[in-house]
Amino acid sequence: MTKAQVLVVGAGLAGVGAAVELARAGQPVLVADRAPRAGGAIHRQPLPGRAAISSHAARWDRLIAEAQALPIDWAFETKFAGLDHTGTALLSGATNRLMRPAALVLALGAREAVRPRTGWTLPNVTTAGALQIELKTQGLAPQGRVLLAGNGPLLIAVAAQMTRLGNPPVAIVESAAPFAHPLHSLALPLSYLREAAGYMATLIRARVPILTRAEVVAIRAEGTALSVRVETPKGPRVFTVDRVGLHDGIRKNDGGVTACAAVPVLALGDCAEVLGARAALASGRAGGIALARALTNGTPRETVPSTTLVRERAAQQRLARIYAHDAMARLADLPGGTVICRCEGGTLDDLRALGPTPRVRELRLLGRFGMGPCQGRSCGEWVARASADDPGLPPPDTPLGRARWPLAPIAIADLIAATSDTGAAPLPSEGT
Amino acid sequence: MSGPVIYWRDRILAFTPGESVAHALTRAGIAAFGPGPVGVPRAVFCGIGQCQMCLVQIDGRTVEACLTLCRDGLRVGPEQEINHD
Numbered sequence: 001m002t003k004a005q006v007l008v009v010g011a012g013l014a015g016v017g018a019a020v021e022l023a024r025a026g027q028p029v030l031v032a033d034r035a036p037r038a039g040g041a042i043h044r045q046p047l048p049g050r051a052a053i054s055s056h057a058a059r060w061d062r063l064i065a066e067a068q069a070l071p072i073d074w075a076f077e078t079k080f081a082g083l084d085h086t087g088t089a090l091l092s093g094a095t096n097r098l099m100r101p102a103a104l105v106l107a108l109g110a111r112e113a114v115r116p117r118t119g120w121t122l123p124n125v126t127t128a129g130a131l132q133i134e135l136k137t138q139g140l141a142p143q144g145r146v147l148l149a150g151n152g153p154l155l156i157a158v159a160a161q162m163t164r165l166g167n168p169p170v171a172i173v174e175s176a177a178p179f180a181h182p183l184h185s186l187a188l189p190l191s192y193l194r195e196a197a198g199y200m201a202t203l204i205r206a207r208v209p210i211l212t213r214a215e216v217v218a219i220r221a222e223g224t225a226l227s228v229r230v231e232t233p234k235g236p237r238v239f240t241v242d243r244v245g246l247h248d249g250i251r252k253n254d255g256g257v258t259a260c261a262a263v264p265v266l267a268l269g270d271c272a273e274v275l276g277a278r279a280a281l282a283s284g285r286a287g288g289i290a291l292a293r294a295l296t297n298g299t300p301r302e303t304v305p306s307t308t309l310v311r312e313r314a315a316q317q318r319l320a321r322i323y324a325h326d327a328m329a330r331l332a333d334l335p336g337g338t339v340i341c342r343c344e345g346g347t348l349d350d351l352r353a354l355g356p357t358p359r360v361r362e363l364r365l366l367g368r369f370g371m372g373p374c375q376g377r378s379c380g381e382w383v384a385r386a387s388a389d390d391p392g393l394p395p396p397d398t399p400l401g402r403a404r405w406p407l408a409p410i411a412i413a414d415l416i417a418a419t420s421d422t423g424a425a426p427l428p429s430e431g432t
Numbered sequence: 433m434s435g436p437v438i439y440w441r442d443r444i445l446a447f448t449p450g451e452s453v454a455h456a457l458t459r460a461g462i463a464a465f466g467p468g469p470v471g472v473p474r475a476v477f478c479g480i481g482q483c484q485m486c487l488v489q490i491d492g493r494t495v496e497a498c499l500t501l502c503r504d505g506l507r508v509g510p511e512q513e514i515n516h517d
Contacts, residue, residue: 034481034499036450041480047450077501079481111482121485123463123475130479130498134455143459253482342477342485345470373484408481411493 005030005073006291007089007101009080012040013060013277014269015107016067017284018291023070025292027102032075032091038064041109041129042277050139053161055195056277063281082405087262092410096418103264103291107284108253110270114150115248115331116348116382119219121339124226128247132158141167144242147228149173149216151248152323153196156210158245160199163206170241171209173216173230175248176325180212184322189315191278211237215327219244249323250274251381258402264301266291275312282308328391331382340386341379343372351386358387360401370400373409436504447502454479454486454497457508465497466510474511487511 008019011033019029031038039045043060046052054060075095083089083104091097112127119125128150131142141162146169148155159169178185185193203210214232221227228239253271268287269280286306294301336349346369351358354367363369369383370376376383376399384395437444438456447456454476457465465474465488477485479498486497489509497508 036501047448050448077499079499111480112478114477121472123465123473126476127478130476133479134458137451138455138459339472342472342483343470345468345472374482378478378483409484409494413493 003028004100004102006103006105006295007032007080007091007099008105008107009033010040010107010109010269010271011035011038011074011076012107012109012269013042013063013280014109014271014284014287015040015105016063017281018105018107018268018288019072020063020066020070021285021288022105022292023067023072025289025296027292027295028071028073030073030075030099030101032078032080032095034077034079034093036076038067038074038076041133042280044133044136046139047137050137053136053139053165059277059281079406079408079410081410082407083258083260083263083265084405085260085262087260090406090410090415090418092406092414092418096414098418098420100421101263102295103266104260105287105291106254106265106267106271107269107280108267108271109280110250110274111253111377112154113248113251113381114246114378115328116334116338116340117216117219117246118335118338119221119226120246121342122219122221122226124242125219125244125246128154128158128245131243131245132161135161135165139165141165142243143167145170145225145240146243146245147171147173147216147239147241148245148247149228149230150246151175151325151327152250153178153319154247154250155245156196156199156203158247159208160202163202163208168203168206168208169245170239171211172203173214174210174212175215175327176323177212178322181322184318188318189311192315192319213325215330216244216246217330254397264291264294266301273309273313275309275316279306279309279312282306326392328385331386331391340382341369341372341376343374343378344368346379348386351383354387356387360399363400375403375407376400377403436502438502438504438506438508440508441510449502451502452498453488453490453500453502453506453508456502457497467512469512 005028008015008031011031019031022029037045043054077094079092081090081092112129134142148169155172211232217231218229230237252274268283290301290303338348380399381395384399385391445460468474477483481496481499487494488497
């Protein structure tokens with residue numbers, strides 16, 4: 001029998017970084033990703049023949065050239081649906097396969113947090129990240145009048161990228177006051193400052209208004225347009241736009257990351273800790289090296305502490321202070337009919353009807369929070385914050401309980417069609 | 433129309449090879465993908481397959497428009513057919 005493959009889920013910086021180191025050490029590797037090409041979120045590749053937008057392209061080109069020179073198997077347009085207690089993983093999509101990997105590396109990257117607001121479920125209201133994906137794949141700016149709103153440096157980045165492609169956003173609405181802390185900002189690593197300065201120069205030249213300490217409080221459909229009500233320290237404003245991009249920070253994409261007694265599971269990059277691109281690559285490589293050594297020698301895994309991670313952690317903490325705000329308290333002031341759970345349509349009133357401190361079972365079985373197909377990835381944080389005494393405190397890691405597999409909905413037909421190479425007779429029945 | 437196309441209800445939409453169904457619909461000005469089961473309209477939100485808000489029907493299957501690539505002749509429809517009374 002051939003040696004079992006290490007399954008790497010996610011073909012971004014962390015996943016490809018880990019795959020390269022594993023393959024170099026002689027481990028067979030399969031990298032699965034839902035996207036049609038490697039790149040992840042940061043280095044999402046354009047459609048064939050379109051211009052590449054992502055910065056630091058050389059970093060990605062070097063990594064992918066390294067990967068292509070090594071014997072790595074790839075499964076694109078393929079979902080990782082989960083890992084059961086026997087260590088069997090299910091892949092579904094272009095590749096349908098039940099496999100028993102030698103180890104599982106999760107490099108799922110980050111996801112965006114978007115705070116509920118009145119009208120946030122309307123068509124043409126997306127995450128800012130969704131606009132950026134469109135921009136990076138199409139090589140074109142999203143069309144029409146676009147408003148970007150929420151919190152964090154991604155808003156500035158997307159706005160500058162749109163501006164350079166000829167369609168600057170109507171405005172940026174930022175909860176915090178990031179420019180009020182010039183001394184904090186100057187202590188950021190030079191690479192951060194240079195990137196930020198480049199974006200800001202573009203936005204200033206194009207006269208893109210940046211409203212700070214400002215909040216989108218309501219979005220309404222008006223014909224085919226969207227009417228957006230914004231509260232600013234100088235009073236309310238209304239913008240009429242075609243699209244709104246919301247973004248309230250980055251969270252690790254750890255939904256469904258499970259420990260398993262039967263097979264080593266290792267989370268790397270942003271899905272372990274959100275530290276950005278440089279750290280993701282360093283984490284992926286270090287994790288790959290450590291895992292390969294452990295698999296080859298049959299010894300416990302020892303990860304060498306990384307100075308890159310320490311440096312990026314300090315920079316991210318500084319950025320978080322620069323972008324700090326107290327707008328989470330607004331969750332309590334939302335109209336009762338505001339949708340919190342998009343999957344099941346659960347509102348703030350539905351949540352309040354469960355009493356002051358609902359337990360996870362009550363939230364799920366009575367409130368249906370976390371029971372929809374996204375398994376609470378979108379609403380978990382807001383359910384926890386809205387039911388907490390202080391919505392400003394960070395919520396627990398799994399406010400709606402652990403995700404179950406399949407991690408994303410899959411077709412029964414794919415499950416039946418999946419080729420099984422678990423190397424085992426029919427799976428042992430449970431409880432024996 | 434020369435080149436590959438997908439069908440959205442009674443419309444024919446050209447696409448670029450490698451483009452997602454969500455992007456082809458968005459470029460054609462189609463943002464609302466139909467009603468959802470609980471009143472939240474189907475539309476692109478996260479764009480990365482996390483939120484499950486952009487579900488559509490393709491070949492009798494419910495799939496994420498943001499993760500599904502266009503293929504020539506693909507028939508795309510709302511997750512649930514709308515009743516026009």
